Amino acid sequence: MCSSANPDRVIGPRTRIVWFESPINPTLRCVDVKRVADACRARGVMSVIDNTFASPINQQPLAMGVDLAMQSATKYLNGHSDVTGGVVTGSKALVDPIAKARRQLGTVMDPHPAYALGRGLKTLPLRVARHNANADAVAQFLARDKRVTCVFYPGLATHPDHAIAKRQMTGFGGMVCFDLDGSYDRAARVYDRLKIIKRAASLGGVESLISMPVLTSQWGHTDAQLREAGVTRGMLRLSVGLEDPEDVIADLDQALES
Ligand SMILES: Cc1ncc(COP(=O)(O)O)c(C=O)c1O
Incomplete structure (x- = not known):
């Protein structure tokens, strides 16, 4: 999706999820997040944003109506280029099944990176x-x-x-x-x-x-x-x-x- 795209034209009859990012890698073009979230909600489509470039300090997509926001914790959240991880946030109803799948699949961070990430988050x-x-x-x-x-x-x-x-x-x-x-x-x-x-x-x-x-x-x-x-x-x-x-x-x- 590019910034000028009309979300109504991106969403078709078979669309279940719109996954987008803003700012977009690598051009830093920005998508109107609320406009996409509103268009998705009006059609019963789930909206998911990759918020990694902005970080949750600079941009809060859930407050703009997006269903799920994901972040690569490898980047700003940890901030010291020594951890690989990811975060997804949203309503309990959407996040609970993800947490369950994560437990079953075993993609759980081990103690040392979890400690480093916790420390990074403080700053x-x-x-x-x-x-x-x-x-x-x-x-x-x-x-x-x-x-x-x-x-x-x-x-x-x-x-x-x-x-x-x-x-x-x-x-x-x-x-x-x-x-x-x-x-x-x-x-x-x-x-x-x-x-x-x-x-x-x-x-x-x-x-x-x-x-x-x-x-x-x-x-x-x-x-x-x-x-x-x-x-x-x-x-x-x-x-x-x-x-x-x-x-x-x-x-x-x-x-x-x-
Ligand atoms: C915008 C964006 N999202 C997600 C990722 C994936 O991150 P990870 O390195 O944690 O797999 C990257 C990695 O470059 C990224 O630039």
């Missing part, structure tokens, strides 16, 4: 506030820089879904995506020159991580599929960490020289 609001501020600083820098063709950050007034993001998010998150003229070679050169920002596919940790969508989420996609997803071969997706933002900006600045 979630503080970390997310800093991720938001750092990402905003990085997005502003990239948006001013002539070497960068386009910057995708929901907090920028130039973002196509800034109005939606402002309505439904209390912070714009730590994820920033930028395009280097659609050029894979340029993006790969910048990617390889970074020193502080680490090359890895995950996100939401204390350290800044960068990935190339065409090597990760959009791996193997045709040109037509990339166009439909709004992704180019020259895009870089950055998870802005908790470092001094000036260090992250200086690293990007030197890498963009390539």
Whole structure:
């Protein structure tokens, strides 16, 4: 689903679940969450959102009428890139059967990651506030820089879904995506020159991580599929960490020289 999609057109007579995300990986386009939730409810369809990019600090989908919200706890909830886990929230009626299946299938977190996740959660609001501020600083820098063709950050007034993001998010998150003229070679050169920002596919940790969508989420996609997803071969997706933002900006600045 993309932000401009009319949910009534996405929902057909055989639809049982609408599963969507906002902001969307990697373009950070935003979907009107309440509009999707309302359309689903009106037709007896279950709505499920992947709220990982926003985190529950920046966006509360259940309050907007979504039935189930899931989060990769691997990302912001834990926040230290050393736990794999997931969380689903919703009404007791919907979550109880999931809990039962989980017990039967054995996908239960063992004590050490559970301890680490519990510890990480204690600083979630503080970390997310800093991720938001750092990402905003990085997005502003990239948006001013002539070497960068386009910057995708929901907090920028130039973002196509800034109005939606402002309505439904209390912070714009730590994820920033930028395009280097659609050029894979340029993006790969910048990617390889970074020193502080680490090359890895995950996100939401204390350290800044960068990935190339065409090597990760959009791996193997045709040109037509990339166009439909709004992704180019020259895009870089950055998870802005908790470092001094000036260090992250200086690293990007030197890498963009390539
Ligand atoms: C938006 C989003 N949801 C879910 C996941 C899956 O997370 P996990 O690593 O916990 O399986 C990812 C992983 O990158 C993600 O980016």
